[in-house]
Amino acid sequence: MEIVILGAGQAAASMAAKLRASGHDGPITIVGEETAPPYQRPPLSKAYLLGDMALDRLTLRGSDWWDEQRITLRLGEKARAIDPARKIVTTSKGEIAYDMLALTLGATPRRLPADIGGELQGTFTIRNLADVDHLVDELTPGRKLVVIGGGYIGLEAAAVARKIGLEVTLVEAAPRILGRVAAEETASMIRDLHHAHGVTVIEGTGLARITGTGRATGVELVDGRVIPADLVICGIGVTPDSQLAADAGLSIDNGIATNAFGQTSDPAIWAAGDCASFPLEGDRLRLESVGNAIDMAENVAVNMLGATQAYQPKPWFWSDQFEAKLQIAGLNSGYDRTILRQGETAHSGSVWYYRGAQLLAVDALNDARAYMVGKRLVDAGRSPAPEAVASATDLKALLK
Template identity: 40%
Template sequence: MHPGMVIVGAGEAGARAAFALREQGWTGLVTLIGEEIHAPYERPPLSKAALVDEAHPTPRYIVGQERFAAEGVTHIADRAVTTIDRQMRHVGLNDGSTIAYDRLLLATGATPRRLPIPGADHAGCVTLRRFEDALHLRERFRPGARIAIIGGGFIGLELAASACQKGAEVTIIEALPRLLSRGVPAEIAGAVQERHRAAGVTILCGDGIAAIEDHGAGPAVRLASGKRIEADLAVLGVGAVPNTSLAQSAGLAVDNGIAVDDRLRTSDETIHAAGDCCSFPLPIYGGRRVRLESWRNAQEQGTHAAKAMLGSSEAFDAVPWFWSDQYDLSLQVAGLVDEGRQSVRRDGADGSFILFHLDDDARLVAASGIGPGNAIARDIRLAEMLIARRARPDAAALSDPQTRLKSLLAA
């Protein structure tokens, strides 16, 4: 039998790629291999709805098993790929079997970062990555429970909001001087911090973690300053590291993730990579190499990788986009904020605001905003379109709430 398309990793990127191959007309074999027992499911709800919804949660599946059968996609669950033989073009699984490939996609994702400190392996110090992790947190987030959240990034703050909504006593510990220090402006981080404090969350910034200790009923977080935070549960939310060991053992280039070109090809032209596991150049920012941990990036790269596996030469040139829902607030960022050199603020009537980030040539390179519900969603989407067009909109127009951003697209 002729080798087909093999995808390692059954998350967002891998699942999207499998069905995009069919949508693009590929009629040969498609095999999707994942380490989890579930069909591919969405991860964003794990830090939000799966923890706070009243009904007992189930995974929010990207596709159900019935579609695998309908589309002729083979899904191998509960198996790990342990080797890649690039010369023979096959992958080896942990059950001893091998699967030949014509083209291979690595969508191996990322793993929560562990802290290199004493006591980090304490039983009461956990991370969130899989559905079963969310079920465990759901049981522990209850009224009166003392929850220490280590890390003031997106995942840590979403977990803090969920724990607080369940009635827990929450402390956020961030080693850096402020929350959301990576990719989010200080003004927006300040609004997020104010909302958490209004909900009763204790926030400690600028103090590193020396060790995780035991106080009998759970973990105690000892800070560099000597302060000790006793908790019933400590949750690590300090970022993630790309899963590159399989690629490295196969001799593929690695640079803050599996290194790919603008067509998502690795250093072996028969192997592609997509999603959280890979770093790639962004043409919109002069080829700057980035690695993104983002639901939309995984989705878009999965689709783009499928096209590239079938011979497309189109460059991946999407505008990065992130979002986070906490309490009644939604935070969104389009583009890379650190590409900007000046910011223009637009205020909304409902307390929302958007910051437009311009480079030295007055080009719009990013937009970030925060507000209740969907207050900023439409304007962030329009800003994303302006960023993609490399537009240089008038700063006064950007700041004026009476100027419709859609009108700037026609300028």
Template identity: 55%
Template structure:
């Protein structure tokens, strides 16, 4: 009987095992995760879960009984310490005991890890947190006490979501971003301006173009020295300065790494028996290896990996989409805005969207409380169609007409 092993029990790993069974695979499946929890959603951790609006069992991707019902061996709290690609074996360790497992096909969905501040600038002090895992969220939750002062380092979506939760809970929030504006790496100036105003309207102090020099404290963080020479008193710190793809196992096994674990459009790595999907994996597009950090990519790429583990030879056709919840604003993103040369603002008051163009073609959208704009733009982008910028800019125009053109 064939044995397929998936290393990494996140969204991509779950997508693989679910798809394998859905495609009729009746062999042995083992899903291995290094966390204690069964596979769960990560996006709500920095939003609804931290706010106390979502219970733990609602985070789970499948009920625990699902794995037994589908004859999937789920191993939690288990470390994979070695891959022998020549022998097609992996070594797993749990509670100090090691075991060797043999595979016919192996999928690496090892995700990513948050970048941490160096110890030399105080990154190892108590009260300094990252926000990536369930354990992170559970550790940080007791710090969210009204009136406490929190410093958030990094003005990306994770930092902004954490700032929104802290502000809603009545904390004094300061966010520092060393780039000239928040969201600079992922969004237009128009989107940055929108979210800066949103946060400042909720009392968040945003400092752009200012970095962190060091954190200080006697065992626990108590103050922060910024690059402009100022000092802040802080009760705790949240660090959101990006992630590092989990490539260590792949590299040690001799699998090629290029902006993550390098795959082709069939989710295959340089080893024909090893596949990869999710945050840890990159795929080819326009001569470079692209890596998407999103739930949508993890689900879709995972499904492709599973189908190709079964020999179906299905190519991955990425359809990038993302979202973020901050206060009462739902941001929905479709497409990739990198390289845009025009941004068209559609301002409908409570609803607003920013449409990105490159050489006259629509390539992406940021939609704030504008689900219709998002839906229309997403369908246009995925079908390779565009939209006249002047039509888009008029809030009175009927966007659905674009789908009939």
């Protein structure tokens, strides 16, 4: 059976490895638009951007491994169309036949429109290796950076730039940073962290346009303020890369729609990672994380080989900013109560999310114990009383 995987990121690498480990002996081909072999994306906006991690440490597998596993990498090759009836993928370099096809296409950064300066030189997004390589030489001490967007990518980029020595202003149109993904308590801890390191954080004010002719010179806000800028980073979210699937007639619903096993509306085509949505508890969910890319891809791999194993995510996330590590376990969707526990040091603490009596998720900033305990509780479906979390002198006692 010939298995072809479109997209050459974390999900593709994990899926291919799991296919081999699960006994698939037939051909496996990974097709990726980038020329680099599969690599880690999270360090791009952190250690790699800082220069603390070299390219060879980013790659997920050495070149020998792909040869030993008889996995063909077709890099620098863009998939252009899928013909489900003929089971053919057309690429920039020809056609590839498949028996089973997996889509691990990831997501694409949202970009600002050209009519408000989104295409001016000196404006950047951060998603892939080329994005960061273009940005690195621009990050020199003393220059002025404006970051548009107060989500994790924007905050991480702001932290890196400030550590290098740039003057950094972060602009968030919503009432506060992390508005879609975290409680006010977590946002407050992160905001205080950035303020302590000299980042100017502007919230509740949107972008009118990026100023400049040919190259960005500043950012004009809707309230009329103009912030000078030598460069602008746009971190305003991503959209799932589902156009190829849509053009092939596959069902699209918040990304490429799959069933509980990772199968799309075409039984010979599967999907995993950032581009794919799956059913969970009567809803449809799409997760953008390394953990989901790995776990969903491995789950799809065994199902492609005949298993019927429904995907049950155990979400976890992290974000490194300055000297702080934010670790997150679970999904806080639908929470109606939070418990804040202060940490033992500056810029540390944990936020526990509840819906009624059910513990949904935990955010832990510089608090590894809270994260460890919270993750074990969430993964096991256990919910200590909120009052017990608030008053516990030893969080490990909650596990008993």
